[in-house]
Amino acid sequence: MTGPVLAVDQGTSGTKALVVCPERGVIGSGTAPVRPRRLPGGRAEVDPHELLASVVTAGRAALADAGEPVAAMGLANQGETVLAWDPRTGEPLTDAIVWHDKRARDVCAELAPHGDALRAATGLPLDPYFAAPKMAWIRRRLTCEGVVTTSDAWLTHRLTGGGAFVTDAATAGRTQLLDLDTVDWSPYALEVYGLADERLPAIVDAAGPVGTTSLFGGFGGAGGSDVPVTGLLVDQQAALLAQGATAPGAAKCTYGTGAFLLAQTGDRPRRGGSGLVSCVAWRLRGRTSYCLDGQVYAAASAVRWLTDLGVIGGAADLDPVGSSVPDTGGVTFVPALAGLAAPWWRDDARGSVTGLGLDTTAGHLVRALCEGIAAQVVELAAATGAELGAPLDVLRVDGGLTRSALLMQTQADLLQRPVEVSALPDATALGAAVLARLGLDPSLSVEGALPEWKPSAVYEPRVPASEAAERMGAFRAAVAALVDGPR
Incomplete structure (x- = not known):
């Protein structure tokens, strides 16, 4: 049985952190605000340092509230938020462009002839909501220096002191650069977006060690030791996992800044004509589960x-x-x-x-x-x-x-x-906790790591x-x- 873990949900308007014990449930919590700037033309951006500071602040508060060390950490992220940064220093080269930003409309309009082929390859429609159009926009308009990635890769890099350059399969699937069938970067999509020469993060499972972090100081592991980072997943899929939606047909809807309905489809993607997105739910121990996603x-x-x-x-x-x-x-x-x-x-x-x-x-x-x-x-x-x-x-x-x-x-x-209505008020963070435990203990089953699901109201x-x-x-x-x- 693993000890308590730290679970962090880095969201659009704030970060929530929980310390979760397998036997006692949530034993500590902390929050920190995030204040994206809303600009004309449907633009939205945020200082990346604010994202990282919110993770550290909320995490330290949760650990102080719990009053005991943790065995590992899991991170859930806002999947389509992107930035350029210097992989040598870890310093941002741009602000982070938030997921609902619309500035990449022109990129999408230019690539419209490729829309059907991109959807067939990646499961995603051509829309500025996803990460790849924003990444291409940054390369065209702001900088060609460094790397351009989703925010999770940068946060994990900073948390681990530069030791990790990774993204989980589900977050990679929110870029429109992931081949939905191979669960690897798509040469075709990269070529279409003009990103074929980019250095991209390694795609990893949602549960497994990717490095350790010392940013929580004496609040972290036992005796002030570094905390292993063993869970990574995009936010809505983390909530899907916490809700116990592991069987095909199980669905949940999360009502946050936006509302997101996801339904589990099992070990193969569905590409229908309903307008829903087909994407990776998670990859655990080398096995990929897929889901339908509506926003x-x-x-x-x-x-x-x-x-x-x-x-x-x-x-x-x-x-x-x-x-x-x-x-x-x-x-x-x-x-x-x-x-x-x-x-x-x-x-x-x-x-x-x-x-x-x-x-x-x-x-x-x-x-x-x-x-x-x-x-x-x-x-x-x-x-x-x-x-x-x-x-x-x-x-x-x-x-x-x-x-x-x-x-x-x-x-x-x-x-x-x-x-x-879930009795678990912070499902996304709890999903990150499940993954942190799974990544720390390979003998633990998914069912054994999931919290008991029960409604607070029907x-x-x-x-x-x-x-x-x-x-x-x-x-x-x-x-x-x-x-x-x-x-």
Whole structure:
């Protein structure tokens, strides 16, 4: 039995760290904020030093809270955030371009004739959301020096004192540079993006030793020793693992800055026409599991937008403000504030609010926002069911916005399926903890490393299917007005 491990979830707006003990559960926690800069034209970037500082700050706080050393560390990362950096010194050469940044649209437009072939090879549509267009943009516009990678490779390099230059297979799969079948870098994709001569990180399993870190000082291993880094995985796949979705057909949705629905498909990728992404779920002990992935770009970020406008004071106001009215009052909100992802793939789409009147209140806007987020997840669930050949029986959910009973009830109503809220509030970090344990103890089974899954709440549909269909129809009509309009 391994001892406690440190699990770090480096996210878009903050970093969460947990110290997890196999017998006692979470025994320490810490957080640190991250403040991406939102710029005109759909751009978003962050100082890489802030990402690293947040990992160290949150990790040290969790270790101090636990008051005991750890045996290993696992890291979950925001998969499509990229930067250029000097591999000799570890110093950044650019800011980190955040996953929802849109500056690489021109790169995607130029490569449009290769779109179908790229999707066939990598499982991903041509979209600035993914890492490769951003990497190409950096090379064309900012610098040809150093290496250009996803943020996890840089963080791991810095954590290990320059000892590691790696990325896990699932994060590599978020670049559009990974061959989905061979799980290795695709010569074709690299050539298309003009990145064929790049030095790229080694692709490793999600669990296994990649180096040690001393950045947590006396808070780390026993006797102040360095802590082995033994788990690496992209954030949404880490949450999928923590939710116990290891069998084909099992699905989860995480409601964070965006909302992300993933469904396990087993040992082979599925390439359907639903608009969902086919990608690596994880590679463990040399065996690759795949998943379907659907994205809602703006969830908590849309709540933050309403907050910045002064409509509400924050996410905690969703339920009291939204419950002040019985329905949306005819308001339809398509929260495409960062474009529309699956199944539409329209990064140029803008959000819309229709049906406003002099009697529209803050409560109507809040309800309409919850409905807009939930309706997009319904579309992802429907596409998932079509790919798998059977509708989802139940949807397991996690993430900060699952604290909103209004949003979760709206989700169950529109989905017409039960919604089970995870009792594990930090599923992504807990997934990193599972991997840290697996990487430390090769004799441990995946099932033996997983935390016991149980819901903290179950939301059953409270409206008839006819009403759900009517509400979804209104949302789909509003989306059609956006995507069928002029580009």
